[in-house]
Amino acid sequence: MVSKSALNPLALAGQALLYGLFAVIIGYFSTAPKYEHLPPDHALIKLSFSHHGQPVAECRKRTPEELARLAPNMRAPMECVRERSPVRVQVDLDGEPLFAGIAPPSGLSRDGTSTIYRRFEIPAGEHTLAVKMNDSVRIKDFNFSKAEKVTLKPAQILVIDFDAEKGGVVFIQ
Amino acid sequence: MSFFAAFREGGLALQQRVENLFDVFFDAAGNPWRHLGALGFFFVWLTAASGIYLFAVLDTGIEDIHTSIEYYTQEQWYLGGLLRSLHRYSADALIVVMLLHLAREFFYGRYHGFRWFSWITGVPVIWLVYASGIGGYWLVWDQLGQFSAIASAEWFDWLAIFSTPAMRNFITPAAVNDRLFTLLVFLHIGIPLLLLLALWVHIQRISRADVFPSRSLGWGTFAMLTALSLIKPTVSHGRADLSMVPQTVGIDWYYLFAHPLMYATSPAGLWAIAAVATLLLCILPLLPHPRQPPVAVVDPANCNGCRRCFEDCPYFAVVMEPHPDKPGHQLARVVPDLCASCGICAGACPSSTPFRSVERLVTGIDMPRQPVSALREEMECKIAALAASPKIVVFGCECAANARRLESADTAVLNLMCSGLLPPSFVEYALRGGADGVLITGCREGSCAYRFGAQWTEGRMSGTREPHLRPTVPRERLRIAWADRPEAGSLAAALAEFRKNLQDLGADEKRPRAYTPRRIAYHG
Numbered sequence: 201m202v203s204k205s206a207l208n209p210l211a212l213a214g215q216a217l218l219y220g221l222f223a224v225i226i227g228y229f230s231t232a233p234k235y236e237h238l239p240p241d242h243a244l245i246k247l248s249f250s251h252h253g254q255p256v257a258e259c260r261k262r263t264p265e266e267l268a269r270l271a272p273n274m275r276a277p278m279e280c281v282r283e284r285s286p287v288r289v290q291v292d293l294d295g296e297p298l299f300a301g302i303a304p305p306s307g308l309s310r311d312g313t314s315t316i317y318r319r320f321e322i323p324a325g326e327h328t329l330a331v332k333m334n335d336s337v338r339i340k341d342f343n344f345s346k347a348e349k350v351t352l353k354p355a356q357i358l359v360i361d362f363d364a365e366k367g368g369v370v371f372i373q
Numbered sequence: 374m375s376f377f378a379a380f381r382e383g384g385l386a387l388q389q390r391v392e393n394l395f396d397v398f399f400d401a402a403g404n405p406w407r408h409l410g411a412l413g414f415f416f417v418w419l420t421a422a423s424g425i426y427l428f429a430v431l432d433t434g435i436e437d438i439h440t441s442i443e444y445y446t447q448e449q450w451y452l453g454g455l456l457r458s459l460h461r462y463s464a465d466a467l468i469v470v471m472l473l474h475l476a477r478e479f480f481y482g483r484y485h486g487f488r489w490f491s492w493i494t495g496v497p498v499i500w501l502v503y504a505s506g507i508g509g510y511w512l513v514w515d516q517l518g519q520f521s522a523i524a525s526a527e528w529f530d531w532l533a534i535f536s537t538p539a540m541r542n543f544i545t546p547a548a549v550n551d552r553l554f555t556l557l558v559f560l561h562i563g564i565p566l567l568l569l570l571a572l573w574v575h576i577q578r579i580s581r582a583d584v585f586p587s588r589s590l591g592w593g594t595f596a597m598l599t600a601l602s603l604i605k606p607t608v609s610h611g612r613a614d615l616s617m618v619p620q621t622v623g624i625d626w627y628y629l630f631a632h633p634l635m636y637a638t639s640p641a642g643l644w645a646i647a648a649v650a651t652l653l654l655c656i657l658p659l660l661p662h663p664r665q666p667p668v669a670v671v672d673p674a675n676c677n678g679c680r681r682c683f684e685d686c687p688y689f690a691v692v693m694e695p696h697p698d699k700p701g702h703q704l705a706r707v708v709p710d711l712c713a714s715c716g717i718c719a720g721a722c723p724s725s726t727p728f729r730s731v732e733r734l735v736t737g738i739d740m741p742r743q744p745v746s747a748l749r750e751e752m753e754c755k756i757a758a759l760a761a762s763p764k765i766v767v768f769g770c771e772c773a774a775n776a777r778r779l780e781s782a783d784t785a786v787l788n789l790m791c792s793g794l795l796p797p798s799f800v801e802y803a804l805r806g807g808a809d810g811v812l813i814t815g816c817r818e819g820s821c822a823y824r825f826g827a828q829w830t831e832g833r834m835s836g837t838r839e840p841h842l843r844p845t846v847p848r849e850r851l852r853i854a855w856a857d858r859p860e861a862g863s864l865a866a867a868l869a870e871f872r873k874n875l876q877d878l879g880a881d882e883k884r885p886r887a888y889t890p891r892r893i894a895y896h897g
Contacts, residue, residue, distance in 0.1 A: 214398030219597040222405075226465050226598075227605045231623040235633050237520060238620045248544050250537045306536065315538050317530060355618045359544055372545050373616065 238321060243352035245293075245320040245329070249362040250313045253285035253305055254336040287314040288334040290342070291360065294327050324354040331360055331369045344368035377660075384480040389859045392820060401827075402587035405594070407819020409474035411583040415591060416467035417572070419598070421565065423460040426453070428562070431512070433554045438514045439612045446608060458602030461625075464506050466598065468627040471502060479657075481822070486665045487578075487688065487713050489658040494575045496654050501568040506628040508561045512554070516610035516619035517629075519543070524632035531640035546615045578711060579824075580689050666790070667741040668712035671705045675724045676737035678703035681839055682718035685793070687824040691718055691738070705738055715823035716740040716794030720833070723840050725796035727752075743790050752799065755785035756807045763809035763875035767868065768795050770815035772822040774856035774864045784868070791815065793826035797833045797842035800851055805885045810850045810875045814864055817855040827855055846885060849878060 238244060259280040267275045284305040291299040299318055306312030314335075329350050332342035344362070346369040352358055359372040392406040399405070405412055430453060432441040445453025475495065478484060484492040511522040526539035542548055576582035586594065610622065624632065635643040669682075669690070682705050683691045690711035696702035705718075718738045719725055725736040727749040734746035756766060761783035769776025769788045780786045785808075789795055792815025800811045813834070818827040832838030834853060842851075852874075854867035 211398050215403075215593065218395065218398065219593055222466075222469075223597050223601040226462055226469065227601050229626045230462065230465050230605075230607075231625065234621050235624045236621050237636070238618045240620065244618050246544065248538070248540060250541055306533070312536065315533075317527070317538055317540050319527075355620045357616055357618055361544070 238355060241324050241354050242321050243324045243354060243356045243358065245291075245298075245322060245352075245358050245360065247289065247291060247299060247316060247318045247320070247331075247360045249287075249289075249303075249360075250315045251287055251335060251362045251364075252312075253287050253314050254338070255281050256283045256285050256337050257281045258338075282309050282311040284311055284314070285335055285337040287316070288342070289316060290332045291320075292328075292330040293320075293322065322352070324352050324356065326351045329358075329360075329371065331371075333362065333369055346371065381480055381482065384476070385482075386859060388477055388480045389820070389857050392817075393857065393860060396817065400589075401818035403589040403593070404819060405470075405590060406473075406477070407817070408583055408586050408590060409470045409477060411586040412470045412590070412594065413467055413474060414572070414584040415586050415594060416463040416470065417565075417568070419463035419595070420460055420467065423456040423463070424565075426456050427460060428558070431558070433551065433558050435514070435549055435551050435554060438512065438554055439609065442513055442609060446606070450606065454606055455599070455602050458605075458607040459598055460509075461607040462598050462601055464509065465625065465627045466594075467502060468506070471499065475499070481820075482662075483822075485658040485660070485662045487690075487711060490578050491575060492658055493655060494571065494577075496651060498568065498571045498575055499654075500651075501564060501571050503628060503631075505561070505565045505568055508557060508564060510625070510629065511557050512561055513609050514554070514613045516613055517622050517624065518610075519613035519615065520619045520622050520624070521629055521632060524629075524635060528631075528635055528640050528643060531644060543615060549615065578688055580687055581825075666714040668709045668714050669707045669716070669718050669738050669740055671707055671738050672735050673697075673704055675735055676705050676722075677724070678705070679723060679737075680705075681721040681723065682738050685717050685721040685825065685829055687715070687717060688713050707738070713823055714740065714742070715791040715826070716743060716789065717791060717823060717826060717829060719745055720794045720796050720829070721840065722796070726798040726840075727796070727802040728798060740790065740794065743794065745796065748787065748789075748794075748799070749802070752785070752787055752803060753806065755787065756803065759783055759785055759807075763872060764807060765810045765812060765868070765872060765875065766803045766808045767812045767814065768792065768799070770826065772858075773814060773816040774858055774861040776814055776864065778861060779865060779868050783872070789815075791821070791823045791826040792830045793821075793823060795830060797840055800834070800842055801846045801885060804846065804850055805887055807887070809878075810852065810871060812852045812854060812868055812871055814854050814856055814867075817857050820857055849874070850884070 259278045262277060262279050267277070286305060287303045289299070289301055289303070290297070298320055301316065301318075303314035303316040304310070305314050327350055328347065330347035331345065333344040334342045336343060348371060350358060350371065350373070352373075356373065361370050361372055362368060363370045392404065395404045395406050401407060430441065430445055432438060442457070446457055447454070478492070507521060507525060511518045523540065523543050526543060529535070530538040530540050542553055576584070585591070610619065631643060634646070638646070678693065678696060680693055680703065683693050688711050690708050690713065692706050692708060693703040694706050696704040719736060719740050722737045725739075725745045727734065727745070734749055736745045739745055752766065756764065759782065761781075763783060765784045767776050767779055767784060767786045769786055770792045771788055771790055773792070776786050776788060792813060795813065800813075803811050813830060815826050815830065816822060821827050829838060831853065833840060834842050834851065836842065836844060852867065852871040854864055856864040856867070
């Protein structure tokens with residue numbers, strides 16, 4: 201067996217070799233092999249919104265009898281249901297369906313936001329993107345929609361979001 | 374043998390061969406395989422120390438964070454850049470030694486019985502190490518940080534635990550703000566603090582926990598990391614841009630392997646993998662295992678409260694309490710849940726000396742499975758039965774290389790539960806009782822099943838630890854040869870060499886005078 205004295209050159213060489221091997225393992229896997237997250241010449245569409253659907257029913261005016269039955273401090277003239285509508289979304293790309301789904305309202309009382317997030321890898325280039333959305337069970341058809349020709353460079357991200365102040369469905373590039 | 378047992382046995386054999394290979398070049402204190410836990414702590418200290426400087430010079434503004442990191446990486450490479458690389462590589466090395474530590478303890482079967490606590494408390498440590506490390510990548514806010522932050526957010530959003538999905542924080546360039554980075558910095562400091570707390574809990578049932586490596590191992594490792602940092606400094610990817618996907622990233626596979634795994638499966642799939650792995654680790658101690666031998670027993674009449682068992686117990690299983698009958702004196706008490714049944718306490722007890730003339734030797738603290746009295750009886754019988762010379766007594770260890778194979782006409786073997794169970798006075802007793810030499814073997818330092826068996830025995834025999842072997846005992850008649858399970862060959866060689874030395878010594882004037890001829894003759 202090799203003498204393990206601090207001055208033994210063979211032991212020192214062995215230690216240096218083994219430390220070096222450890223360093224190579226640490227250093228290599230710290231950055232390699234490279235990971236291809238998105239194929240070349242592809243772009244990404246992200247469908248993401250966090251939106252309160254409309255209440256499932258209209259607010260209604262309470263009758264005087266109903267108001268009288270309530271405690272004085274609870275006599276709000278209108279009664280509104282808490283439950284919100286689920287949000288329906290449909291995304292078409294170049295005339296073909298890309299996604300269709302329903303985002304239920306969150307919360308135990310189903311009165312929270314409806315959220316959805318999906319990512320779609322698509323070939324870069326020009327596409328026709330059409331998005332339809334419904335946020336009320338009281339409306340049969342889609343009450344928001346947007347269709348547009350978009351040109352996506354490789355690795356570019358297009359976000360489909362909902363912004364009520366900007367008129368509903370928006371495309372962010 | 375079940376597949377599980379075969380897998381563990383195979384892993385242990387491989388593990389021990391690798392450790393023995395390293396033993397060729399490193400001494401026991403410097404062999405990294407025998408101090409993986411201490412190395413893990415060392416990397417935590419290194420990461421924390423380098424992180425303090427990096428935090429001091431980091432600007433957490435969304436626009437400035439990447440710039441400030443680039444400045445100290447490129448312009449201040451000799452300090453900031455070097456510390457950044459040390460921070461990164463010590464964190465990577467922490468993952469490596471943590472997983473090796475986990476595998477090693479599993480192969481050695483150190484995850485059940487009295488060790489369940491250390492095993493189970495190690496599971497959250499793994500989660501916290503990953504959480505600490507992954508959060509660090511986001512702070513750089515380069516394309517790798519962007520990739521990791523988004524992948525992590527997508528993973529957590531599957532749980533639907535946030536009112537607004539975490540992913541929304543990174544959905545567009547406008548969504549990210551300075552406050553988010555302040556929060557990320559807070560998390561990158563807070564989670565490592567939680568990690569330190571978890572590590573403290575992890576070692577609560579281990580006395581003298583190995584949290585600092587030896588000087589040679591510490592400096593060697595530090596030099597290795599420094600050299601790596603200078604040769605391959607850590608650099609950032611390009612600045613994060615949330616309008617573009619980082620198509621190809623050079624990811625740190627030690628921490629970020631989970632992201633490609635998630636994209637190859639799904640967020641739900643990754644949660645399932647993580648949950649199953651965590652569950653498996655947690656239920657391992659609950660699987661059927663061999664019963665632990667009975668724990669140590671204190672005999673108050675023979676305990677003088679000397680505290681040696683308390684000092685030597687590797688698992689805090691012995692506590693000292695006020696003596697109920699002798700004011701001002703203490704009495705040892707064994708905590709059964711913590712006791713490993715190793716017998717190191719019995720070896721430390723001064724009343725375990727075989728020279729006591731009582732017929733039935735009762736010690737202050739003893740092991741029901743292998744009482745000191747029975748050990749004396751067995752030794753006397755075996756010495757009396759030796760038919761050839763030189764007569765050698767071998768004290769073996771059940772966990773180490775099989776010493777039973779060495780038994781022959783001139784060699785008596787006594788297998789102990791742990792080499793630390795051997796009271797040093799047994800060596801002198803054997804020599805005075807007719808043995809020409811005594812060989813002690815057991816697991817090497819660092820692989821002792823009960824942590825300190827080899828270390829305490831070395832100390833007791835060399836006189837640096839109480840109870841010690843009396844200096845009048847000729848050391849040339851005592852040999853210590855540590856040998857792990859796969860080293861039966863080297864143990865046999867050590868015995869052959871010792872036998873030859875004893876033959877050369879012959880009848881020595883310095884040899885201890887026969888002290889107890891009556892008892893040995895009685896057994897003969």
